[in-house]
Amino acid sequence: MKPKSVKWHKSLSFQSIIGLAFISLLFVLGIVLIMSTTGQKLISVETSKVIEEIGNNAVSRLTMRSTEIAALTRTLAATAENLPKSETSFKGIIPKLVYFQGDLDVAGGGVWPEPNTFQADKERRSFFWGREADGSLKYYDDYNQPGAGYHHEEWYVAVRHAKQGTCSWSESYMDPYSYQPMVTCTVATFDQQSNFSGTVTIDLKLDGLQAIAESLQQETGGYVFILDRNNKFITFPQPALVKQIDQDSQGNRTEDFIFASEFAKKYPRFLPLSDAFKAINQDILKQAHQLPNYDSNIAVEIERDSYQIDQAKAELLSAVIANPFKNTQTKLYQKVTLENDFLLNEASTAFIFLMPDSYWKLVIVKPNTEINAVAANIIQFLIIYLVVTTLLILGIVYFIFIRKVAQPLSRLSAMTHQLAQGELSESKDDRNKLTNRQDEIGEIEQAVYALSRYLNVVIRDIIQISQGLAVGHLHITPKAEYKGEFVQIKNALETASVKLVEATRQKASQDWLKTGQMQLNDLMSGEQDNVSLAKNIISFLTTYIKAQVGIFYLLKEEHNKPYLQVIASYGYTKSDNQPEHFLVGEGLVGQAAMEQKILCRTYTPEEYRIIIQSGLLNAVPHYVLIIPFLYEKAVKGVIEIGFSEESATSIQREFLEQVMQSIGIAVNTAESRTKMQVLLEQIQKPAE
Structure with a gap:
């Protein structure tokens, strides 16, 4: 008597793969739900803060323009009165x-x-x-x-x-x-x-x-x-x-x-x-x-x-x-x-x-x-990796099940039908108990149990890692022992963690840059003379980037010869050996102004004895940045920053490069205001 054929949709292989697919789907949906709610809200809040900072900077730019026009109007009023x-x-x-x-x-x-x-x-x-x-x-x-x-x-x-x-x-x-x-x-x-x-x-x-x-x-x-x-x-x-x-x-x-x-x-x-x-x-x-x-x-x-x-x-x-x-x-x-x-x-x-x-x-x-683009990108990234790895797991499990369970059971069913000419009865309690048989069925049962236990550990580990990433634990790592093809899951999770850490680091750097720019713009706002403005600028720059000394040179002209004059400093001690001004093209300071580009220099103790036309040569700094600031492609001055031990980081240099344009505008505005006051005095003298 031939064994009774089992319909495909009722077979153990089909039902098992459907069950695993359902569990995997719940797992993926859980991760997506967490990232779409808590994770997306957190990232959206941070994105809104960035927009707020940009808006505040924009208001500052408009305020600088309106302040300039207001200053002109007040000057006009004073002139009309006199x-x-x-x-x-x-x-x-x-x-x-x-x-x-x-x-x-x-x-x-x-x-x-x-x-x-x-x-x-x-x-x-x-x-x-x-x-x-x-x-x-x-x-x-x-x-x-x-x-x-x-x-x-x-x-x-x-x-x-x-x-x-x-x-x-x-x-x-x-x-x-x-x-x-x-x-x-x-x-x-x-x-x-x-x-x-x-x-x-x-x-x-x-x-x-x-x-x-x-x-x-x-x-x-x-x-x-x-x-x-x-x-x-x-x-x-x-x-x-x-x-x-x-x-x-x-x-x-x-x-x-x-x-x-x-x-x-x-x-x-x-x-x-x-x-x-x-x-x-x-x-x-x-x-x-x-x-x-x-x-x-x-x-x-x-x-x-x-x-x-x-x-x-x-x-x-x-x-x-x-x-x-x-x-x-x-x-x-x-x-x-x-x-x-x-x-x-x-x-x-x-x-x-x-x-x-x-x-x-x-x-x-x-x-x-x-x-919400940042949150959406992270969710999309996780979904792609989770779907790929889940499909990989399902394929592996299905292959193992067919080879190690379905086919041996089919052969065992045929043998039992041939020998007993009847069905093998098994109670529900028996199905829930693991047998200790040493034959092929016992080995299949042990393999299925081991696989189930292993999948349970891996899934729990993945859930723990995903939830940790969703709430901001950026350095969480897999704890389960991944083997064979499952190593790809570990690699995917570690890659997601690394990319999230890098994205967070980049955002923190951008926040630092924008905060510094906003604070500097606030310091430069209002009506200030060149000396007060320069003192505010050099003090803020030196302390904000954690340097030890700084000098502010303003471009001046005497007898048709432009030169750079020290008008403000931070942590700098004057001496007879330190020049207070440089001609354009003279020394590193003058060279930076002439070339309109940043110069950097690292000094060794032996070089301290060599005379170089730099205001910081004989001082403590080990690393020096000399940065010109311009207005409409014309040099307005030079800022010199010194670090005592380490050289400037890339983010510190990027910050200095970004704020130079704002400094050039502020200095030009202060100079224009001073020139306007001089013109007013010249105008008023003949009138008096």
Whole structure:
């Protein structure tokens, strides 16, 4: 009698492979679930912190530009206050300051006296210059003609109530005479009795701010835009979407940015951002009302004095004057979750940064796919390796089972049917017990048990390692003994651990770089002379990279010969043997300036006796870095850093190379400010 054939889907081989596949699937799903929840959240939080740091740096860059324009406006105010009330003097001196060394982002500027203060019989006597397409300045007398009058313009009225010397920024608008889209920085002027005598203005083109926003967008991904305090657009990735094009009475083309609320009516998916901007302004009002210096009468007076300002704008402007957020540490005000961003057409997150003083809003919108990209890459990496190794295990087990279990059982079944002509009965209890038989069936049973126990150890070890990696235990290693083909699992897990450690190390390095840049930018902000700025820079650089000594050389010129002069140092002791200045091309310091590249030098004790034109040659440092900093491809100075024992690491050098451009900009700004003050003094002397 032939043995009864077992259906394929009921065979032990099929059922066993299905069971192993189900267990492996649960294992893979468990790992994916852990990484998709806890792991992804942790990595996403860190990614958001990086975006916050980038945003803070971006706000600092914009603040540096606005601070520069504010400083120019204050200088213009001081000049107007001290000049004699003469049209010749004003028309000869004021445009030289407004020209601002040919800065094309400065759209124009002028002086706006109070009624009858410049001339007793003239209510309006403004002096305004606008920049032409070729960069020259053109005088406009239009504001002195009959009409509403500049005394009732939004930018004029607000500054009456601002703190003396404070720049009050207007909302974005297009000048009705020069037809330039701009924002205006206004500073009040006062007479000798400290009475309000008018204002001065400097207009900043929106094209320059648009260029800054586009450069930031290259760093952040997604898109970036800027709003003024009234939530009116200043920049946008697609400017045509947020502009209102029209014609004036003379047929000239006019354009003006719209408000975020108006944009939300056209594009409803923008509504969550519009609502967030409104809520921020409400919070500004709420916080301002709690300040002791807040005066509710200011809003009433502003609304009364300007035909361009309604009650809501007046209340917000009075709150901005109180400046409730001036002591806020981080510039990130709020994160807004967007289910489907209108521009990116996918789920995104908006990071809203509030700029100090001006209360502009810098908005970075980034798709969630990019924010979660790191976590997604790690999950994908683990899934691929787990699937491959699991399939490998299943193949091995199936092959062993067929050879060592299914075929021997089939042969044993045939033999028993032939001998007994009946079925072999076995209870459930018997199946759960291991036999001690020494025949082929006993050996198969022992092999299956050993394999099961071995798989159990390996799986538990893999789960332990995967869970450890998911919660951040980067140096966890396999504890089980892997044999044969299973060594590939061990190699895969060790490779995942190594790559995760490297990714964490790289992220820590980038965090260190960005933190240093942000702290240095904060130290360099504000109005500082060259010496104070240099002391802040060299002290911060030396301590931040853990060097022992540093020297700051500033490029100067005497008798048409440029030279580098020491103006600040850290941990440096002067002596007669140490030169205080170098000609360009002289010594290592002069050579670095001439070649415009970094020089490094390692000294041995024997070399200390050799005379080399370097400020640190006879000092303790064993390793010296000499780094020039430039502005617009022109050397502005040199920084020399010394290490007493070890040489600078690659990350320390990378940090120094990255901050040199910011240092060059800061030094150039300080020099420009100094030159402007000298020019002002020269201008004032003839006037006196």
